[in-house]
Amino acid sequence: MSQHAVEANFDGLVGPTHNYAGLSWGNVASKANVHAVSNPREAALQGLAKMKRLADRGYAQGILPPHERPHLPTLRRLGYAGTDTDILAKVAREAPALLAAVSSASAMWTANAATVSPSADTSDGRVHFTPANLSAKFHRAIEHEVTGRSLRAIFADERYFAHHPALPSVAHFGDEGAANHTRLCAGYGAPGVELFVYGRVAFNEDAPAPTRFPARQTLEASQAIARLHGLADAHRVFAQQNPAAIDAGVFHNDVIAVGNGNTLFYHELAFLDEARTLADIRARLTGTELHAIRVDAAEVPIEDAVASYLFNSQLLEAPGGMLLAVPGECREVASVSRYLDRLVASGGPIQAVEVFDVKQSMKNGGGPACLRLRVVLTDEERQAVNPGAWLTDALYAKLTAWVERHYRDRLSQDDLADPKLLDEVRTALDELTGLLGLGSIYDFQR
Numbered sequence: 337m338s339q340h341a342v343e344a345n346f347d348g349l350v351g352p353t354h355n356y357a358g359l360s361w362g363n364v365a366s367k368a369n370v371h372a373v374s375n376p377r378e379a380a381l382q383g384l385a386k387m388k389r390l391a392d393r394g395y396a397q398g399i400l401p402p403h404e405r406p407h408l409p410t411l412r413r414l415g416y417a418g419t420d421t422d423i424l425a426k427v428a429r430e431a432p433a434l435l436a437a438v439s440s441a442s443a444m445w446t447a448n449a450a451t452v453s454p455s456a457d458t459s460d461g462r463v464h465f466t467p468a469n470l471s472a473k474f475h476r477a478i479e480h481e482v483t484g485r486s487l488r489a490i491f492a493d494e495r496y497f498a499h500h501p502a503l504p505s506v507a508h509f510g511d512e513g514a515a516n517h518t519r520l521c522a523g524y525g526a527p528g529v530e531l532f533v534y535g536r537v538a539f540n541e542d543a544p545a546p547t548r549f550p551a552r553q554t555l556e557a558s559q560a561i562a563r564l565h566g567l568a569d570a571h572r573v574f575a576q577q578n579p580a581a582i583d584a585g586v587f588h589n590d591v592i593a594v595g596n597g598n599t600l601f602y603h604e605l606a607f608l609d610e611a612r613t614l615a616d617i618r619a620r621l622t623g624t625e626l627h628a629i630r631v632d633a634a635e636v637p638i639e640d641a642v643a644s645y646l647f648n649s650q651l652l653e654a655p656g657g658m659l660l661a662v663p664g665e666c667r668e669v670a671s672v673s674r675y676l677d678r679l680v681a682s683g684g685p686i687q688a689v690e691v692f693d694v695k696q697s698m699k700n701g702g703g704p705a706c707l708r709l710r711v712v713l714t715d716e717e718r719q720a721v722n723p724g725a726w727l728t729d730a731l732y733a734k735l736t737a738w739v740e741r742h743y744r745d746r747l748s749q750d751d752l753a754d755p756k757l758l759d760e761v762r763t764a765l766d767e768l769t770g771l772l773g774l775g776s777i778y779d780f781q782r
């Protein structure tokens with residue numbers, strides 16, 4: 337028996353400290369734009385415009401809030417003491433890299449917020465959430481606690497929603513959430529196959545692994561999530577990401593593959609064992625046939641896939657076929673632009689391509705797909721979601737005005753030490769939790 341369900345997208349609202357600090361070794365864009373001056377206001381408005389366009393098309397669109405940054409509680413835990421102003425001045429002087437890390441607006445990339453398993457797949461029939469520990473990068477490893485609070489505030493009803501704490505925050509259980517997790521199914525309410533893609537095997541030093549850049553996700557982490565979420569073998573597949581792709585800058589699987597419904601769109605270098613990955617999915621997928629759309633390196637070289645973020649698109653179910661929501665950069669890379677024209681003309685499941693401008697986020701290595709967390713919800717579960725988190729026309733208007741009121745239009749690394757910035761952030765976020773009906777989720781509110 338399958339119930340009617342939809343795929344909702346919960347986008348991260350870009351925070352007021354969005355900046356380019358070059359924090360992510362292995363993420364080409366983050367390193368390329370180190371110390372560029374950012375525009376947090378534009379970043380947030382670009383994100384909101386994407387959400388609005390999709391909401392207007394009838395997609396269920398939700399919001400996850402930004403985090404409090406700079407995060408003074410982390411600095412205090414690391415031994416800095418005194419007033420907030422004293423601490424900011426001292427860290428800026430002694431350890432500017434640490435100040436940048438605790439100031440990142442990286443919680444905006446909600447594909448890394450958590451792994452979510454829909455109720456049709458789990459043993460207890462509830463939707464399961466596990467915030468990602470993001471242990472590979474210090475600036476991201478401090479996200480999961482507040483992410484967990486936000487998720488609990490939005491998906492509060494325990495009859496429908498189950499929340500787990502993040503996995504142990506060590507390299508062995510490095511977990512990057514939904515960016516390495518794809519669900520394939522005949523229909524959203526039907527049982528699906530959850531594809532977990534990992535970069536290395538922590539407890540086997542002989543297993544293949546990248547040599548240049550870090551593999552952020554381990555097999556052991558993916559297996560733990562599948563256990564916690566109560567996914568039987570029929571609902572899960574584990575596949576290793578091609579180490580060569582990671583070494584080419586593909587730090588998450590969602591930089592080289594995207595799937596939805598019965599369609600998997602991926603680059604030939606995505607998986608270490610492509611044939612086995614597809615066979616494992618096909619053996620479990622029921623009620624439909626898998627459409628595997630493979631992009632060859634001869635058509636789109638992996639460097640072009642990374643530069644354009646072709647695969648970091650949102651693949652969305654649309655009337656009469658699927659829609660690929662791509663970042664603007666896809667039209668700036670010739671091989672990719674030509675490929676997209678051929679794709680739409682091919683008569684396959686992807687019928688339309690639409691361009692979204694998320695350049696501020698792209699310069700840190702986050703495309704349309706990074707900016708959203710997918711949550712499949714039955715009609716009943718959807719009713720149980722905290723209504724404040726849905727992007728309505730009224731909320732869109734309030735949030736754009738809120739951004740325009742509180743956000744700066746330029747932020748350099750030096751600005752991060754400005755005590756006024758911290759005040760601005762807290763004032764804005766305090767107002768935001770009211771707008772979204774979230775209660776007190778931030779440390780400064782507790």
Ligand SMILES: NCCC[C@H](NC(=O)CCC(=O)O)C(=O)O
Nearest residue numbers: 356357358359360363366445706
């Ligand atoms: N899913 C997209 C994540 C992008 C993110 N970038 C960053 O954190 C860069 C931040 C900076 O360099 O300022 C990351 O690499 O995890």
